[in-house]
Amino acid sequence: MKKSNSKQPLDSAYVCGHEDPDAVRELLTKVGDKWSIFLILTLAKLPDMRARFSELERAIPGVSQRMLTLTLRTLERDGLLTREMFPEVPLRVEYELTPLGRSLLRPMQGLVDWVTENWKLVKQARTAFGDAR
Amino acid sequence: MKKSNSKQPLDSAYVCGHEDPDAVRELLTKVGDKWSIFLILTLAKLPDMRARFSELERAIPGVSQRMLTLTLRTLERDGLLTREMFPEVPLRVEYELTPLGRSLLRPMQGLVDWVTENWKLVKQARTAFGDAR
DNA sequence: CGGCATCCGTTCCGATACTG
DNA sequence: CAGTATCGGAACGGATGCCG
Numbered sequence: 001m002k003k004s005n006s007k008q009p010l011d012s013a014y015v016c017g018h019e020d021p022d023a024v025r026e027l028l029t030k031v032g033d034k035w036s037i038f039l040i041l042t043l044a045k046l047p048d049m050r051a052r053f054s055e056l057e058r059a060i061p062g063v064s065q066r067m068l069t070l071t072l073r074t075l076e077r078d079g080l081l082t083r084e085m086f087p088e089v090p091l092r093v094e095y096e097l098t099p100l101g102r103s104l105l106r107p108m109q110g111l112v113d114w115v116t117e118n119w120k121l122v123k124q125a126r127t128a129f130g131d132a133r
Numbered sequence: 134m135k136k137s138n139s140k141q142p143l144d145s146a147y148v149c150g151h152e153d154p155d156a157v158r159e160l161l162t163k164v165g166d167k168w169s170i171f172l173i174l175t176l177a178k179l180p181d182m183r184a185r186f187s188e189l190e191r192a193i194p195g196v197s198q199r200m201l202t203l204t205l206r207t208l209e210r211d212g213l214l215t216r217e218m219f220p221e222v223p224l225r226v227e228y229e230l231t232p233l234g235r236s237l238l239r240p241m242q243g244l245v246d247w248v249t250e251n252w253k254l255v256k257q258a259r260t261a262f263g264d265a266r
Numbered sequence: 267c268g269g270c271a272t273c274c275g276t277t278c279c280g281a282t283a284c285t286g
Numbered sequence: 287c288a289g290t291a292t293c294g295g296a297a298c299g300g301a302t303g304c305c306g
Contacts, residue, residue, distance in 0.1 A: 020252070025167055025195075027248045027255060032165025034158055053268055062158075064300055069269065079258025090267040091306080100254055107243035114240045115160045119153070121233055122160060125212025186288055197280055202289065223287045224286080270305080277298070285290075 030078070035063060035071040037108060043081065043097050044105050050096040080104065163211070168196060168204040170241060173213065176230050177238050183229040213237065 030036060042059050043049050051059070057068055072095060075081045080101035086092040097105075163169060175192050176182050184192070190201055205228060208214045213234035219225040230238075 022195075023252050023256070024245070024248050025171070027252050028165075028170055028245065029167045031244065031248065032162075032167070032170070034162045034165070037161055037165070038158070057268095065269080066301085067299065070299090077259055077262045078255045079262075080255075085268090088267095091269085093268060100251065100258070103251065104247055107240070107247045110240035110243045111164065112157070112161065114237055115157050115164065118233065118236065119156050119160050122211045122213075123156070125233070126210055129210045129212075190288095198289080199281085200279065203279090218288090221287095224289085226288060268306095271303085273300105273302085275298105275300090278296080280293105280295090282293085283291085286288090 030074065031104065031108070033071070035060070035067055036075060037112070038063070039068075039071055039075065040080065040097065040101060040104065040108060041112065043095065044102070044109075048096070049102065050094055052092055052094045056095065075101070163207065164237060164241065165244075166204070168193070168200055169208060170245065171196070172201075172204055172208065173230065173234060173237065173241060174245065176214065176228065177235070177242075181229070182235065183227055185225055185227045189228065208234070 038060050039056065042056060043051060053068070053072075056072075057063065057065065060068070063071075072081070072083070076083050076095075079098060081095050081097050084094050084096070086094070171193050172189065175189060176184060186201070186205075189205075190196065190198065193201070196204075205214070205216070209216050209228075212231060214228050214230050217227050217229070219227070
């Protein structure tokens with residue numbers, strides 16, 4: 001049972017009336033993460049939405065091995081992708097988007113599209129803000 | 134002129150073929166930010182998409198005064214909202230979403246909706262992952 | 267090849283105190 | 287009321303080395 005706050009004039013505190021703001025907040029931060037977005041979108045562009053570690057590493061410019069590993073672990077833990085290991089030589093590990101991960105594609109792409117369409121406007125706004133200051 | 138990398142097997146490196154991956158990356162991190170999302174969505178729910186500082190502070194549970202100020206400054210700088218000060222006593226400052234900020238509403242809401250619909254599945258996946266480990 | 271462990275500088279962010 | 291300034295802990299994240 002949560003404590004209710006009767007003083008709040010704005011109910012948007014709970015993000016469109018959601019019951020567990022902390023959970024939503026935590027998950028939003030996670031799916032809004034820079035590397036998570038790049039990783040998921042990179043996998044999404046492949047025919048089978050599947051790739052091995054080294055492919056992802058080369059496909060995502062600027063990602064360190066450490067961050068790639070950590071991000072992959074988190075997404076696997078959250079059920080957004082699967083990890084499959086083939087004990088060959090050399091070792092091969094493949095990652096693939098789950099249905100849950102694929103369901104995230106549409107909203108995530110929406111955000112990326114907005115950025116793609118509007119980042120120049122944002123740049124202009126920054127310049128204007130700097131000039132006015 | 135950017136250097137071309139002919140060895141890359143995956144072109145998704147540039148986020149759906151975008152020209153400036155760094156800019157997109159930076160902006161994605163920003164609009165994917167926890168407090169930015171809460172702030173924009175909180176404003177969006179108001180009739181005039183406008184509120185004063187203290188309203189926002191009370192409406193967004195867990196936000197510190199410092200983070201609210203910083204987030205507001207960033208969003209103002211990026212042209213997503215405006216700041217208007219009324220030199221009364223007591224002082225009053227109002228923030229309002231710009232057209233650019235409003236255009237971000239739809240994609241952002243899409244992400245929030247996904248989280249709202251699927252966070253329980255994610256929680257289950259985490260439990261299963263912990264058990265299997 | 268695909269990791270994990272460690273170190274270590276940087277950034278983030280909450281708490282606190284103070285101001286117009 | 288709406289900030290700014292400062293401090294210190296926590297988290298982030300790159301570099302490096304080692305291993306199955």
